[in-house]
Amino acid sequence: MRFLDMPPVRAGIRRGLPAPPDGARLLAMARLWFFALSLAALVARGADGRPNIVLILADDLGWSDLGCYGGEIRTPQLDALAAGGLRMTQFYNSARCCPSRASLLTGLYPHQAGVGYMTADRGEAFPGYRGRLNERCVTLAQVLKLAGYRTAMSGKWHVGDDVSPVARGFDDFYGFPRGYGVDSFDPRMMVRLPGGRPQREYREGEFFATDAITDHALDFLAGLRGGAGPWFLYIAYQAPHFPVQTLPEDAGGYAEIYAAGWDAIRERRFSRQKAMGLMPEGVALTPRSRIPHPEAARRIGSMTDDNINPPWASLDADRRADLARRMAAFAGMVTGMDRNIGRIVEDLRKHGELEKTLILFLSDNGACAEWEPFGFDLDRPAPPPAPGTGINMGTQKAPNLLRRGEALAELGGPDSFISYGCAWANASNTPFRLYKHYCHEGGIRTPLIAHWPSGIRARGELRHQPGHLIDIMATCAEVSGAPYPKEIGGKPIQPMEGKSLVPAFRNEAIERDALFWEHEGNAAIRAGDMKLVRRGRGGAWELYDMKADRTELKDLAASQPDKAKELAERWRAWAERAHVVPYPEQGDGKKKGKGKNKKGATE
Numbered sequence: 361m362r363f364l365d366m367p368p369v370r371a372g373i374r375r376g377l378p379a380p381p382d383g384a385r386l387l388a389m390a391r392l393w394f395f396a397l398s399l400a401a402l403v404a405r406g407a408d409g410r411p412n413i414v415l416i417l418a419d420d421l422g423w424s425d426l427g428c429y430g431g432e433i434r435t436p437q438l439d440a441l442a443a444g445g446l447r448m449t450q451f452y453n454s455a456r457c458c459p460s461r462a463s464l465l466t467g468l469y470p471h472q473a474g475v476g477y478m479t480a481d482r483g484e485a486f487p488g489y490r491g492r493l494n495e496r497c498v499t500l501a502q503v504l505k506l507a508g509y510r511t512a513m514s515g516k517w518h519v520g521d522d523v524s525p526v527a528r529g530f531d532d533f534y535g536f537p538r539g540y541g542v543d544s545f546d547p548r549m550m551v552r553l554p555g556g557r558p559q560r561e562y563r564e565g566e567f568f569a570t571d572a573i574t575d576h577a578l579d580f581l582a583g584l585r586g587g588a589g590p591w592f593l594y595i596a597y598q599a600p601h602f603p604v605q606t607l608p609e610d611a612g613g614y615a616e617i618y619a620a621g622w623d624a625i626r627e628r629r630f631s632r633q634k635a636m637g638l639m640p641e642g643v644a645l646t647p648r649s650r651i652p653h654p655e656a657a658r659r660i661g662s663m664t665d666d667n668i669n670p671p672w673a674s675l676d677a678d679r680r681a682d683l684a685r686r687m688a689a690f691a692g693m694v695t696g697m698d699r700n701i702g703r704i705v706e707d708l709r710k711h712g713e714l715e716k717t718l719i720l721f722l723s724d725n726g727a728c729a730e731w732e733p734f735g736f737d738l739d740r741p742a743p744p745p746a747p748g749t750g751i752n753m754g755t756q757k758a759p760n761l762l763r764r765g766e767a768l769a770e771l772g773g774p775d776s777f778i779s780y781g782c783a784w785a786n787a788s789n790t791p792f793r794l795y796k797h798y799c800h801e802g803g804i805r806t807p808l809i810a811h812w813p814s815g816i817r818a819r820g821e822l823r824h825q826p827g828h829l830i831d832i833m834a835t836c837a838e839v840s841g842a843p844y845p846k847e848i849g850g851k852p853i854q855p856m857e858g859k860s861l862v863p864a865f866r867n868e869a870i871e872r873d874a875l876f877w878e879h880e881g882n883a884a885i886r887a888g889d890m891k892l893v894r895r896g897r898g899g900a901w902e903l904y905d906m907k908a909d910r911t912e913l914k915d916l917a918a919s920q921p922d923k924a925k926e927l928a929e930r931w932r933a934w935a936e937r938a939h940v941v942p943y944p945e946q947g948d949g950k951k952k953g954k955g956k957n958k959k960g961a962t963e
């Protein structure tokens with residue numbers, strides 16, 4: 361920024377001094393012109409200190425799945441980013457796809473952005489549940505554009521079926537604006553926006569969704585770097601969300617590893633996490649978690665006497681073989697994502713941009729339990745898929761198919777549309793309790809990797825202070841210099857809720873009051889080290905000291921009732937302020953008037 365101090369002209373303008381005589385004026389104009397040209401050239405090279413930003417979001421990735429968070433899944437590219445930057449150990453999302461994406465994109469809590477639940481509109485009486493980004497929020501792309509950033513997005517949108525990414529600040533888009541997932545082997549669900557822009561064509565057998573999302577992200581990068589100034593690229597992989605599908609080469613060797621079962625994998629991951637400093641000494645591994653949907657478990661035959669995920673050793677050989685393959689497919693899907701992130705990193709390196717690009721990687725929620733230990737088999741999505749519309753079918757009534765012998769090879773391939781079940785999800789979330797949907801740590805804890813060699817001095821360090829999706833907006837605004845708007849087009853915009861992570865980059869404290877969550881009645885508040893959390897609207901509040909008990913095993917609500925009451929009151933005040941209440945009906949929004957959920961029963 362040396363040039364900003366240079367010309368006396370600038371000081372003259374700033375101080376409103378009278379115009380100098382002609383000769384000096386010409387010289388001043390020449391200097392000003394030189395200054396403008398210099399600025400343009402420096403901005404073009406990104407030398408004004410403002411980074412390019414690549415935001416990478418994984419879908420349903422558990423806290424322990426990456427190698428750099430204790431997992432055995434091969435993720436060398438993300439591990440390398442962690443080694444060249446930093447990892448946050450207590451970073452949080454908002455428990456589920458739609459709410460998390462709304463929060464990430466806007467810097468608001470999900471309900472403030474209108475997406476407290478899924479994409480169904482519950483009507484004007486429930487402003488927190490309109491199922492789409494509302495008009496009182498702005499996206500990262502819209503804000504960064506105010507600072508001259510050019511923008512593009514590739515992947516999963518899921519913040520409103522009738523809200524186009526292009527209308528919310530992204531100059532280019534490839535992916536699926538509707539639905540929660542895609543058939544990874546069928547290109548017909550993807551769309552290119554704005555319409556008419558070039559889209560890759562894939563020959564029969566050539567398309568794989570994670571690869572294609574990256575292909576287009578690389579195409580966008582080529583265009584972005586062709587213009588002046590820094591840019592913002594948002595890559596929202598649908599991996600490893602179900603249907604869990606993988607290329608065979610990404611999954612090689614995993615079935616043999618997962619033959620050891622989820623109990624052994626949980627122990628190994630927890631042991632590595634402690635050795636890596638991700639988990640403090642004295643923290644205990646949680647017991648196997650509960651089966652979240654007993655009805656599905658009874659129907660499928662996976663129910664246990666204690667409603668807890670079964671010990672691996674209790675399963676017969678055929679079931680173990682099937683489940684090891686399901687987890688192998690999941691791991692392959694993660695490795696495929698990592699391989700593709702390597703393509704992005706290599707492209708940045710090749711163009712000399714890696715040093716000055718802030719790369720942020722995180723997951724939108726904890727690993728997905730849907731819904732019992734054996735996992736489901738969805739039907740093939742009904743043809744013909746519509747461009748831009750992904751899979752959105754229900755899963756609670758889906759069957760489970762037990763495969764044996766040669767049929768095991770189908771799992772994770774083009775003819776299977778599977779989940780890996782809640783016991784493997786429990787392993788993905790090691791060492792935490794519960795899963796996606798819940799506000800216990802297994803639902804809301806995510807890896808956060810930050811890599812920016814010219815802006816972050818850390819190399820392989822950990823940061824233990826809490827952070828949240830809402831902080832990404834504040835971070836992007838700070839590093840870009842973008843002004844967060846108070847209004848757009850005369851309509852007021854809600855103030856952002858998060859704090860910039862830049863102090864955490866420098867290993868300084870982030871001052872904040874508290875963090876809050878609500879999804880489907882599950883709720884939590886974290887203030888300092890104390891966390892109050894409940895399952896369901898009618899669930900009892902549980903109180904945990906996250907410093908001593910990071911895995912939420914010793915409920916202090918009975919022994920510290922005043923603290924629990926204080927936090928519950930703060931949560932309630934937030935719920936009023938952030939449009940969590942009034943609550944709509946739970947479920948898919950089509951059933952009316954039945955009182956059970958209104959009164960507070962949940963799940």
Ligand SMILES: [Ca+2]
Nearest residue numbers: 419420457724
């Ligand atoms: Ca998700």
